[in-house]
Amino acid sequence: MSDNKLTNINQMSNEQIMQAIGQDDGSTLGTNIPRLAINRSPEDDDGNQLPVGHYYTYDSTSGQNVYSKPVTLRPFISAMQYMHYDAVQGEYINRSIIFKSWREEAIDILGGTKCGKIPFKERASLTPEKLEEQRTIRCYKLVYGLLSFDKGVNSQGESVTISNLPVLYRVTGTAFSPVSSALDQLNKRKKLMFNCTFSLNTKRQKKGGNVYYTPDITVNADANLQLSDDDMETLKVFQESIDVENKEVVDLYNSAKSEINKKQTDKIDAEIVEDIEDAPEKILAS
Numbered sequence: 001m002s003d004n005k006l007t008n009i010n011q012m013s014n015e016q017i018m019q020a021i022g023q024d025d026g027s028t029l030g031t032n033i034p035r036l037a038i039n040r041s042p043e044d045d046d047g048n049q050l051p052v053g054h055y056y057t058y059d060s061t062s063g064q065n066v067y068s069k070p071v072t073l074r075p076f077i078s079a080m081q082y083m084h085y086d087a088v089q090g091e092y093i094n095r096s097i098i099f100k101s102w103r104e105e106a107i108d109i110l111g112g113t114k115c116g117k118i119p120f121k122e123r124a125s126l127t128p129e130k131l132e133e134q135r136t137i138r139c140y141k142l143v144y145g146l147l148s149f150d151k152g153v154n155s156q157g158e159s160v161t162i163s164n165l166p167v168l169y170r171v172t173g174t175a176f177s178p179v180s181s182a183l184d185q186l187n188k189r190k191k192l193m194f195n196c197t198f199s200l201n202t203k204r205q206k207k208g209g210n211v212y213y214t215p216d217i218t219v220n221a222d223a224n225l226q227l228s229d230d231d232m233e234t235l236k237v238f239q240e241s242i243d244v245e246n247k248e249v250v251d252l253y254n255s256a257k258s259e260i261n262k263k264q265t266d267k268i269d270a271e272i273v274e275d276i277e278d279a280p281e282k283i284l285a286s
Contacts, residue, residue: 006020006021006235006236006239007236009227009232009235017192018187018192019100019101020100021076021077021078021100021192021193021194021235022077022078022079022100022101023078023183023186023187023192023193033144033166033167033168033237033238033241034057034058034059034060034165034166034167034168035057035058035167035168035169035170036055036056036057036071036073036147036167036168036169037055037056037057037169037170038053038054038055038056038175038202038213038215039051039052039053039054039055039056039067040052040212040213044065044155046155048155048156048157049157050067050155051067051069051153052213053069053202053204053213054067054068054069054202055067055068055069055070055071055149055200055202056068057147057162057165057167059154059160059162059165062154062160064154064155065154065155066152066153066154066160066162067152067153067154067155068149068151068152068153068160068162069200069201069202070149070199070200070201071147071148071149071152071162071199071200072147072148072149072197072198072199072200073143073145073146073147073167073169073197073198073200074145074146074148074164074194074196074197074198074223074225075143075144075145075183075193075194075196075198076144076145076146076193076194076231076234076235076238077100077142077143077144077145077235077238077239077242078100078141078142078143078144078183078193079098079099079100079141079142079144079242080098080099080100080102080106080139080140080141080142081095081096081097081098081099081106081139081140081142081170082094082095082096082106082108082114082115082117082137082138082139082140083095083096083115083137083138083140084115084116084136084137084138085136085138086136087136094108094109094110094112094115094116094137095108095109095115095249096108096109096113096114096115096249097245097246097249097250098142098242098245098246107249107250107253108249108253109248109249109252109253109256110252110253110256111253111256111257111259111260114137114139115137116133116137117134117137117138117139118134138172138173139172139176140170140171140172140176141170141171141172141175141176141179141180142168142169142170143168143169143170143171143179143183144166144167144168144169144238144241144242145166145167145169145194146164146165146166146167146234147162147164147165147166147167148162148163148164148165149161149162166234166237166238168241171215174205174212174214175214175215178214178215178216178217179215179217181217182198182217182219185219185221186219186221189221191221194225194227194231194235195223195224195225195226195227196219196220196221196222196223196225197220197223197225198217198218198219198220199217199218199220200215200216200217201215201216201217201218202214202215202216203215203216
């Protein structure tokens with residue numbers, strides 16, 4: 001079923017809707033959407049003290065970041081994306097399409113798949129350099145949803161309230177499993193994610209001298225929220241954001257693939273010319 005059939009959601013079964021919004025990810029055999037993340041910075045560029053371990057996002061109404069814990073997230077779409085970060089360049093140098101099922105081929109902008117990520121069991125023969133590179137290629141879980149909280153603050157410590165703000169919650173590493181587990185709970189109960197809510201808190205962790213925070217999620221599978229006309233428009237905005245990103249990735253993939261094929265053809269042609277120059281009599285005889 002194609003994603004544009006979300007417009008016919010009233011005629012779809014729960015199973016079909018789950019496939020369309022990424023709840024059936026195959027593992028069981030944006031536009032300017034603000035990011036939701038856990039704050040790890042004790043202060044901002046102006047020296048304002050910030051609440052470490054709290055969730056934060058950008059509030060376009062006030063034009064600044066806002067912080068709170070716990071927060072409520074109503075999930076609408078679940079997806080995944082591979083990304084390759086280069087620490088030397090300080091930027092992502094490769095990314096795949098945003099995909100909702102492990103059955104999809106995660107083509108990337110450099111003409112490959114999964115940004116070159118190799119399954120763990122196939123890495124034994126890799127060089128130390130290639131192994132290090134594998135650690136910089138990660139699969140991210142993406143949750144598009146509506147964020148709400150009552151007791152928030154901005155960087156100046158002023159009280160802030162957020163209600164149904166569209167956000168993208170993108171996680172990887174130690175945060176990947178808690179978010180995936182929360183979504184799995186809904187799948188096991190055959191609940192549509194946008195009828196439910198997550199209460200997002202954080203848990204302080206320490207490994208050696210490093211302190212970090214991971215998501216601590218309480219699932220409210222019985223919220224029984226109904227999909228309103230406004231919610232349907234929000235769902236369309238989320239999907240359009242994914243479509244725009246994926247179109248760009250596909251175009252870059254096709255361009256990179258054409259360049260790769262051209263180089264391979266040029267290499268074969270060069271080898272044939274070299275063979276003719278080295279032993280023309282053998283080529284003619286054959």
